[in-house]
Amino acid sequence: MDDSVIDVLVVGAGPYGLSVGAYARQAGLQVRVIGIPMQFWRENMPAGMFLKSEPFASSLGSPVPGLGFREYSGGWPDGLPIPVDTFVSYGLWFTEHAVPEPEPSRVLRVEHTPGPRYRVMLSTGEEVRARSVVVSVGVGPFCHVPAELAALPPSLVSHSMDHREFDRFSGKEVVVVGAGQSALETAVLLADCGARPVLLARTPKLSWNDLPVKGAERLTSVVRGPRHGLGRGWRSWVLSERPQVVRYLPVRTRQRLVENTLGPAGAWWLRDRLDGRVTRLLGRRVVDAARLDDGRVRIVTEDRHGDRTEVRADHVIAATGYVPDVNRIALLDPDLRRRLRRTGLSPTLDAHFQSSLPGLYFAGLTAAATFGPVMRFVYGADFAARRIVGHLTATMHAGSPSGDTMTPVGETAMEVHR
Structure with missing residues (x-):
């Protein structure tokens, strides 16, 4: 064994990267x-934001007990929204107790070399050789701005992830495009800061998640299905608790599941805060946008009948989600990217999150095309980390640096004893 080559390098220190590091x-x-x-x-998360997930579904992946969100928070009760700052503090606490000290540098380039080996260049100037690399870059590289808005200058359009504070919009008219939690909460936080937000969405009616049911849990489970990381219900229980099953579904079915499971909706606790301070333009889509001579923006919208309406504002915030795309992971060497097999725009992964290049794994949103919608949420981090590290451990003990690419094998000991 070459001591100058490490076993695994994890790119990213968000919930998925930290979970892989812990395992x-x-x-x-x-x-x-x-x-x-x-x-x-x-x-990149607004101050004053709350998590949509319940406490039991907000833990990072840990191979040992006692490191869940509830252990950190002293038993955070169901139904009490978790402030984003509290979740961040939990992540830092988890890191301190479970993860090899993360290195606050950046990965500039990952190259595939014979062996298989990976050469990784860091912003510090160091070059690292690794048998395996886990790409866990989160959602940041994949923010989506509709084409109708993308041509506007940055002074007039931004993505919801671009804003930690909204104070600079006080007294201004801001159009928020979208109907999901990010759009609804952005509109409310803008209003809290004294802005005049306009919520613009295709849906004719906003959707809201139900208040968590307390009491009569056994009867509720029989009637509505068990509670799980994605909510409640038997169908979504499979997507939440058995993502390995999703991988065997047809590609188009998986795509529909990722796009439609837990579609745009607001948390129950946000509903009363979306009050008369927020103007709503529902059932309309953006068809054009342009900068006006006075420095503002004009947005042309259209309803399902083809009737058009203009909206004028000082700024537009696209709370329009994230679309994973391998080509937007700039740190991957272009030649490496070209060699990856893909499912749509995402890497095609085997049962262990390994791509078509031996030893190269993907975790988080980039794995949703293979393992389904749970990979869009923190709740999927434990499953991903167990699978990846279980496979790394098994193949290295067998004397192979990565195993046979794209070939499913049986459950590892780490998975069986879960």
Whole structure:
């Protein structure tokens, strides 16, 4: 064994990267986690935001007990929204107790070399050789702005992830495009800061998640299905608790599940806050946008009958989600990207999150096309970390640096004893 080559390098220190790091450390692998812990959550989530997920579904993946969100928070009760700052603090606490010290640098380039080996260049100037690389870059590289808005200058259009504070919009008219939690909460936080938000959405009616049911849990489970990481119900229970099953579904079915499961909806606790301060333009889509001579923006909308209406504002915020695309992971060498097999725009993964290049794994949103919608949420981090590190451990003990690519194998010991 070449001591100058580490077992695994993890790109990213968000919930998925930290979870992989925790499992790799427990398994005794030589692991380096590159990134500032919880950076995206600290810098790209609005102050005053709350998590949509319940406490039991907000834990990072840990191979040992006692490191869940409820253990950190002293038993956070169901139905009490979790402030994003509290979740960030939990992630830092988890890192301190479970993860090899993350390195606050950046990965500039990942190249595939014979072996298989990976050469990873860091912003510090260091070059690292690794048998395996886990790409866990979160959602940041994949923010989606509709084409009708993308041509506007940055002074007039931004994505919801671009804003930690909204004070600069006080007294201004701001159009928020979208109907999901991000759009609804952005509109409310804008109003809280004294802005005049306009919520613009295709849906003719906003959807809201139900208040968590308390009491009569057994009867509720029989009638509505068990509670799980994606909510409640038997169908979504499979998507939440058995994502390995999703991988065997046809590609188009998986795509529909990712797009439509837990569609745009607001948390129950946000409903009363979306009051008369927020103007609603529902059942309309953006068909054109342009900068006006006075420096404002004109947005042309159209309803299902083809009737058009103009909206004028000082700024537009696209709360229009994230679309994973391998080509937008700039740190991957272009030649490496070209060699990856793909499912749509995402990498095609085997049963262990390994891509078509041996030793290269993807976790988080980029794995949703293979394992389904749970990979869009923190709740999927434990499953992903167990699978990846279980496979790394098994193949390295067998004397292979990565195993046979794209070939499903049986459950590892780590998975069986889950």
